[in-house]
Amino acid sequence: MTIRKPREPNAARTTPASHAEDATPIDFEKALADLESIVDKLEQGDLPLDESLKAFERGVELTRHCQVALKQAEQKVEILLRKTGQPEPFAAVGDDDVSAADAD
Numbered sequence: 001m002t003i004r005k006p007r008e009p010n011a012a013r014t015t016p017a018s019h020a021e022d023a024t025p026i027d028f029e030k031a032l033a034d035l036e037s038i039v040d041k042l043e044q045g046d047l048p049l050d051e052s053l054k055a056f057e058r059g060v061e062l063t064r065h066c067q068v069a070l071k072q073a074e075q076k077v078e079i080l081l082r083k084t085g086q087p088e089p090f091a092a093v094g095d096d097d098v099s100a101a102d103a104d
Contacts, residue, residue, distance in 0.1 A: 028069040035062040 026034075038059040041047060047055060 026065065028066060031062045031065050031069070035059055035066065038062070 038055050042052060042055055042059070
């Protein structure tokens, strides 16, 4: 018979990134799809308050997970660009590439 230690109060406040690292990692596309589903449910306004709060908390966790995944991808792209001899920093979404073309 196994006796389990009770959860600490802050144990429920872990992020999916930490859960994903401890268990099976959730991929970016799955996290994004889950986040979109949560947003749809919350926008409908049919969930009871307790479920809404749980869904919102999960949405925040998924958002953080996606932000970390995007940051890691951005860093990998920067490293690859440096290795190919292009020291240009990674352009943010919406940056204009016209200025780079005009410099030629």
